[in-house]
Amino acid sequence: MGFATVLFRCSVFLLLLVQLFSAAAATGGSYSRVKYLPGFSGPLPFELETGYVGVGDSDQFQIFHYFIKSDANPKTDPLIIWLTGGPGCSALSGLAFAIGPISFKEEPYNDSIPELLLNPYSWTKKSSIIFVDLPAGTGFSYDTTSSAFKPGDFSQIHHYLQFLRKWLVDHPEFITNPFYVGGDSYSGMIVPVVAQKIVGGNTLEFPIINFQGYILGNPYTIRGSGDNFAIPFAHRMTLISEELFESLKTSCKGKYVNIDPTNVECLKHYKIYKECISNVEPACILDPKCPFQSPKQQDIYDRRSLNSIPNLLINQNSSLSFRRCPEYKYKLSNDWANTDQVWKALHVREGSIEEWIRCKNRKDYTFEIESVFSYHVKLSSKGYRSLIYSGDHDMLVPHLDTQTWIKALNYSIVDDWRPWFILDQVAGYTRHYANNMTFATIKGGGHTAEYTRRECSIMFSRWISGESL
Structure with missing residues (x-):
């Protein structure tokens, strides 16, 4: 263990002691272990926790999340907080369709609960992941008041940071884990801002977050x-x-x-x-x-x-x-998420919402950020790791768009454009830059990892382990 790592952990430990003896340490988070899910045969072969964290000036907004521990070594494996796009699409989309450990069995059924299957390509094989229902009002998250709150980019970022720091205080065993923020689609407008604010906040706020970098799939970066x-x-x-x-x-x-x-x-x-x-x-x-x-x-x-x-x-x-x-x-x-059995299994609070909706109507959202390019510039200048990937058949955020703003960062190329392989077959193409940024395409991929779960999982596994694609 290097001196810098020892110093970091000692600093965190001392600050944690101060926090634990402070009245401000009580965050009021609510967490429950989930051992069984309706539609899945037998006990879950992974550790799942669900719960709420209060954010806002008076914890007005109760943010729901799913937390899954790494299958390998959760004590030392990276911790990732994953934000689904939309904006306003439930975290269940990332968990069950893209990078999480479960999938829906896609077959006709007769008014029974849809069957769940184990996803062999889950990113939780090498990392612990928090899937969070943001902005406020998304998925199972809810507003405790009857206010006419209209979520937007800046409120989402503020709540994201509040959620993260409160969650870590309630889970101090993960404070020293390497930490990454990630997401896809519209979360490309949120993740870089959050990343930069984490870095800046580490000098002023508790707890210190062991931020290492960020991950973005087909990210919306410059409006239009x-x-x-x-x-x-x-x-x-x-x-x-x-x-x-x-x-x-x-x-x-x-x-x-x-x-x-x-x-x-x-x-x-x-x-x-x-x-x-x-x-x-x-x-x-x-x-x-x-x-x-x-x-x-x-x-x-x-x-x-x-x-x-x-x-x-x-x-x-x-x-x-x-x-x-x-x-x-x-x-x-x-059909699955709107059954009493599922709400009970996930410990959804009774009466908190009327109905689970996968993606909320965006008319109720305020789009405030025009570009996050400058945030990529700031993060790049500090050398944080980043993985930016694009399904090469996505026309919503085409790889041409992503490649253009990456090129505009004007960093020299360390590993030039080349194919990357899975079992001697081309899985996509990649390029690595001097700012510690890796760009990769997924051959045949679409707008999110759900279209090519195997390829995206292998790409992530290599990158998070520090290997070349």
Whole structure:
């Protein structure tokens, strides 16, 4: 153990003693061990805790979370707090669809509880993960008052930091673990800000967090930029013709967001472009576009809730719905998470919410941050580790968008563009920079890890262990 590590742990220990003898140490967190889940056969083969942490000036907001200990060595393995995108998509999305240890068995069923399966590609094999329902009001989180609170970027960041420090005070055995913040999709606008504030707060706030870096999948980074890169992406993927692409570049001058209403030529070509891609699933262009009706009309969203989608297109009970349409598992999650048995098993507080909704309506959210590029600049200058990855068939936040802002950081390349492999097969491409940032593509991947769970798991496992992809 190095001198710096010993010094860090001693500092944490001394501060912890002070905190434990302080009246301010009482955070009022509520935590419960979950040994069984409805739909899963037998006891859970991993350690799951659920609970609430109060945030806000008077703990007005009770933030629900799922905490899963590492399968390997939770005493020393990294601790990750994972934020699902949306904004307003439940943490269950990350836990059951993307990087967590469970999955829904996608098959028809008759009014029984949907079956849960073990995910062999869970990131909890090498790390402990907190999946948190943020912003306030997401998933099982709730407001204890009847106030007309409208969540936004800044309130979400503030609550995120409050939640984290209170949770760590209540779980002091994890304070010295290497700590990472992570998320996908819209959380790309939240995670870098949180990371920077953790670093700055470590000199003033308790507890000291052993921050090591951050992880982002297909991250929203500069508002509107993804939409701008969707057209060159569509061109590269042959979704539009060479002629249409050239016409768009000429008439729109490379800017396809907030088009000048007087630019008739640009609008004309843009309309043709929209018609060309209208039947393509933007979250993963390899998948069929087959949305179905959500139980509540306000909650009709695409895969990650970035764009609204049409109403009922398929029969939920047809073989098509579960054999070809990834949306079917979202229906299963709704049916599973809205049963009395599940609420009891997860220790959801009675009367706290009326109904669990996977992704809340974004009309109730205030979008305040235009770009987090400057936060990447600050974090990069300090050399913190970062893993930025992109499914190469995502058109919501195309890899072209992510590669452009990474290039703008202007760091030299340490390990140049090359394929990375799984069992001698190309799983994607990667590049490593002098600022300790690794960028990777996932071949055939979509907007989140749910489309390529195996590949993303292996990528993460190598990176978190300090290995080359």
